[in-house]
Each structure stands twice: as C-alpha cells, then as structure tokens.
Amino acid sequence: MGQKLLMKGNEVIAEAAIRAGCRHYFGYPITPQTEIMHYMAKRMPAVGGVFLQAESEVAAINMVYGAASTGHRVMTSSSSPGISLKQEGISYIAGAQLPAVIVNIMRGGPGLGGIQPSQSDYFQATKGGGHGDYHMVVLAPASVQELYELTVEAFNIADRYRIMTMILGDGVLGQMMEVVNFRDEEKIETFDKSWAANGHDNKREHNMITSIHLDPAVLEQWNIGLQNKYKLISQNEQRYELYNCDDAEIILVAYGSVARICKGVIREAAEQGIKLGLLRPITLFPFPTDAFDKVLDIPKAFLTVEMSSGQMVEDVRLTIEGRKPVYFVGRMGGMIPTVKDIMSKVKEIKEKHD
Amino acid sequence: MAVVFKAPHALVDVPMHYCPGCTHGIAHRLIAEAIDELDIEGKTIGVSPVGCAYNNYLYFNCDMVQAAHGRAPAVATGIKRCLPENVVFTYQGDGDLAAIGTSEIVHAATRGENITVIFINNTIYGMTSGQMAPTTLLGQMTTTTPFGRDPKVNGFPIRVSEMLATLEGPAYIERVSLHDVRHIKKAKEAVKKAFRVQLAGKGFSLVEVLSTCPTNWGLSPVEAMKRVEREMIPHYPLGVFVGANLEV
Numbered sequence: 001m002g003q004k005l006l007m008k009g010n011e012v013i014a015e016a017a018i019r020a021g022c023r024h025y026f027g028y029p030i031t032p033q034t035e036i037m038h039y040m041a042k043r044m045p046a047v048g049g050v051f052l053q054a055e056s057e058v059a060a061i062n063m064v065y066g067a068a069s070t071g072h073r074v075m076t077s078s079s080s081p082g083i084s085l086k087q088e089g090i091s092y093i094a095g096a097q098l099p100a101v102i103v104n105i106m107r108g109g110p111g112l113g114g115i116q117p118s119q120s121d122y123f124q125a126t127k128g129g130g131h132g133d134y135h136m137v138v139l140a141p142a143s144v145q146e147l148y149e150l151t152v153e154a155f156n157i158a159d160r161y162r163i164m165t166m167i168l169g170d171g172v173l174g175q176m177m178e179v180v181n182f183r184d185e186e187k188i189e190t191f192d193k194s195w196a197a198n199g200h201d202n203k204r205e206h207n208m209i210t211s212i213h214l215d216p217a218v219l220e221q222w223n224i225g226l227q228n229k230y231k232l233i234s235q236n237e238q239r240y241e242l243y244n245c246d247d248a249e250i251i252l253v254a255y256g257s258v259a260r261i262c263k264g265v266i267r268e269a270a271e272q273g274i275k276l277g278l279l280r281p282i283t284l285f286p287f288p289t290d291a292f293d294k295v296l297d298i299p300k301a302f303l304t305v306e307m308s309s310g311q312m313v314e315d316v317r318l319t320i321e322g323r324k325p326v327y328f329v330g331r332m333g334g335m336i337p338t339v340k341d342i343m344s345k346v347k348e349i350k351e352k353h354d
Numbered sequence: 355m356a357v358v359f360k361a362p363h364a365l366v367d368v369p370m371h372y373c374p375g376c377t378h379g380i381a382h383r384l385i386a387e388a389i390d391e392l393d394i395e396g397k398t399i400g401v402s403p404v405g406c407a408y409n410n411y412l413y414f415n416c417d418m419v420q421a422a423h424g425r426a427p428a429v430a431t432g433i434k435r436c437l438p439e440n441v442v443f444t445y446q447g448d449g450d451l452a453a454i455g456t457s458e459i460v461h462a463a464t465r466g467e468n469i470t471v472i473f474i475n476n477t478i479y480g481m482t483s484g485q486m487a488p489t490t491l492l493g494q495m496t497t498t499t500p501f502g503r504d505p506k507v508n509g510f511p512i513r514v515s516e517m518l519a520t521l522e523g524p525a526y527i528e529r530v531s532l533h534d535v536r537h538i539k540k541a542k543e544a545v546k547k548a549f550r551v552q553l554a555g556k557g558f559s560l561v562e563v564l565s566t567c568p569t570n571w572g573l574s575p576v577e578a579m580k581r582v583e584r585e586m587i588p589h590y591p592l593g594v595f596v597g598a599n600l601e602v
Contacts, residue, residue, distance in 0.1 A: 055458070058458075059457065062428035063429070063432035065421070065432060066430060066433040066436075067432035069432070070399075096420070198399070199396055199398065199399060199437065200417055206416055208412070208420070209411075210402075210418075
C-alpha cells in the first residue's frame, strides 16, 4: 500500500511535515529551498493549516518561537545566509526548551556566497550557532526517501525532548527528484504539552515560557538540565549507516549527498581491487560515536569527505582520538567532490599505509 | 464589609521591581483591570519584552511568553496564528518596539495581525541605564547623548502612532498618557477598547502610553509627571489615530 510518487526533495520535506501533523509554517524566501515555501503556500490552506510569509528570517524564527510556545507543531526553513539570521531565535528556542523543526538546505558561503550545494554550515548546526551552551538535534538525510522519513522523525524528536531539530541538507538534496514511498498514515505520537502557553482557561496556574534567569545559580542549574538532556539524546538517538565496512581497508566518512558519491567511489574502487567502506552519520548531533566504536579496528585509516574545508572531520578526529589515521578530502564554494577527486586521495592513503 | 477597591485578579500578588515613580506599575494595573472586566484571563497570552518589563510574565496571571528584544510582535503572531480564538497582547518599550523591533511592529501592523500592542513610550532606555531611544526628544540628555539629542548626529524622534496610522492594516491606534488621574482613566478605556477590538476580530490594535522614567531622567516622581505634560505631550499629541469611530 502507501503512495509512490516522483517528487523534488524540497517538496517532500514540506509534505512530510504536513503528514507529521505540522499545521504552521513561517518562512522567508531564499534559494535553494524556496520550493518548501511554495508547497506550503498551496497545501497548508487545504489541510486547515497556516502558511505565513514573514518579513524576514528573524521574524520567521520568532513566529516559530511563539507558535512552539503554544505547543503546536511548527516548522521554518531557509538556506545558509538565512539560517545565520535565525540564530538569535534558535538560541532563545533552546533556552526556553521549545520543540520546533528547522530546515537548512545549505549553499556555499561565507557571506552571500553562492547558490550551489555545500556542507559548510556543519559547525554552525552542530556546535550551537547562536550564543550560549546549547545544541540542536541535527539530522542529515541522503535521499529524497530519507528526507521524508527524517522530517517526520524530526517532529517526534523535537516533542520528545522539547528541543529544536534541524534537517541539514544541501542544494543537491533539495533540488533533486527521486521516488518517495509515502505511508498511508503517519503514527503521530502524543506528548505532554502541559507546559504550553495556550490560555489557562481558569483551570491551572499560569504558564510562563522564558529563557532569562538573572540569578547565576538558577541559570547554571538550567544549563545543567540542558546538558543532561543532550547526554540523554546522545544515548538514545544516534543514527548512522555502515556500508561495506566488514573488511574495508579504508573507511570513508561522509553524510548527505556526499555519502552517495562515496558509494560510487566504493564500487569504482572494488573494480580496482581496493576494499572501501562507508560510515554515514545520519545524526550529526548527536555525533554517532557508537558507529566508530564498532568499526574502529577494521580499516587502516579513515577518510572524511565533505563539501567544506573540513568541518565534520574534527568530530571524526575527536571520536577516534588518534587511534587510527584520519584523512580529509573536500571541495568548497558549491563545487561537488568527484569520484576522481576521492579516488586519488584513496590511492595516496593506500600507498602510505600498504 | 463591602470591598470597594481591590487588586485585579489578572495581577499576581507579588512586589514589582520597578523604581519609585515609574508608571510601568500603573500600566500593568490598567491591563489587568481590562482583562478582569472583559473576563478574558483564561484565554489571554501576553508577550513580555526586553527592557525593564522583561519579567512581567511574573506579574500577569495569564499565560505569558518572554520574547527577544523587539521580536514580540512576531512572537505574538506565531501565538495568535495557532490560537486565533485566544487574546494575545505584547507589552513593549520604545527601545524594543521603535528601534530594534521596528520591522516586526510595522509588518504585524500592516498585516492587520489581530493582536493588541501596549507601547510604553518614556523617551529613554530604562533597563540598560538611560541611553537615547528613537523617541528621545531633541535636546534631551541621556547617557549616550550627554550634550542633548542633536538632530544632526542622531536624527529626529519617531512618532510611532502617527507612522503606523499611515498603514491600512491597523484597526485602532490611540496615544494616551499616565501623568494624572484623569488621563489614567482615559488610558484604561483605551486599553480596554484595544482588547475589545481584538475580541471582535477587527485586527491590529495599539495603545501608545506616555510614561515616566524618573531614575534615568534624573527627576523626582512628581517632576517626572510634569515633564510628560509639559515636554512630551507637545511632541506626542494624545488622541485616536485610527479607529475613532470604530464601535466595539
């Protein structure tokens, strides 16, 4: 059963959000994610939801903050420069412990950069981005089908932990068309929303949503609570794919659309008698350290491949802690690493370690 | 014994942190009385600003959401779009609303967002200790205009109500003052009307409240009240700018 459709990545994100029970979307146009808005503008009225084009990314994220305060499922989306503008609101959402979903379909930077795909917002997404000691959960899909699955999951994670969850994709994923299998119905879990500011109806004490605690002792306790939540998420929510790792000489580490290129590299290498594997983080925060524990003893080296100057590679090194050599190859500015780029690095590493 | 005067239920019975002679307390009371009289506490969600009133979520008995500096109209929009049957108000000062939050207030107003904004104009930043606000009068001394506001350097004070009144979105905009009892009573009626406009689904309502800041003005409470009448009202005339004939 279900429904099999050929759809564009950005549109699948929007459709998945609606299927997950999201009825409020606030956004501002920016390439290469604007199809999410277009889809929401058409579909939301049909399902009795709200689509609102905000006056800025800053306003959009604060509308999300307000909507999330009421306990409703809510989403915004943008691309790199727009996500920078949203950092203020993201920090407040983290501080006030509100559940919400945000999408970043990354493009090359810094500054206005370009509109071609990139993975250069990894640090911003996984290390906080705004001010204060906080994290979002960051999910990194690698196919249109996974955009669907992980967008639905993003709402559940957000509600389960009262946290902002980010879908971190790139321009390739947002713009490409693939077949997606939709389920007939989503299982929408119900969560306790007794904390929400939705009118006390004279039946309870007034609820207050806030991120300010001027007493440092109180603020420290609040922060300890946040850190405990991140530890719990790290225990419960690590997701990853291990592909062809069992007897790999080198394990490639890549996420998102780059992981797909790496699968091509693995096939090409096999034809040349080189055994490669792939460790694909699906959660970037929490970083899937469990996956590295599983495969650490197998390869001679790890090779991280990114569309950046080398951001995730820092987490790979922190996880491996010098127990195996870690190499990096990447392209920047909207250029996509080719099979040839990666193969030449593989051969260089192989020569060094054979 | 018959009770002839009591604290409004919509105010929490705790001491407020405001300075002596500051009119925030009066403004809070007027909002709470309006909420009580319209019997809407259970369905009201207030949005707290950044500024001296940052923690007025502790003072209002309705549900409250604290917003980032200037963003209250966007936060209120998010709340109202989720809960169109509820009553949503923001409480914002002149730094919050007329400087960093100019974009948010203009666009909430032009959308005709069905929310109520209580705009406290005391021509100065209070919480950060007396800097120039967009509403600071020409010649007024502040910690960032120590020789008085000079239009060649700092430009001119913004008349928010008149500016927003040029838009088609707002349903009701009035400027009131808290400098004496007669004006406080008029202010109360304006706040109540603003909530009634929202309840009737008419759209955006804003009440600009001329207020005092004795501490940062360097005046006694009594002198501060006199300054509102003598210096502020001539620049910020009282009256209804939108919705004078609106019956709700």
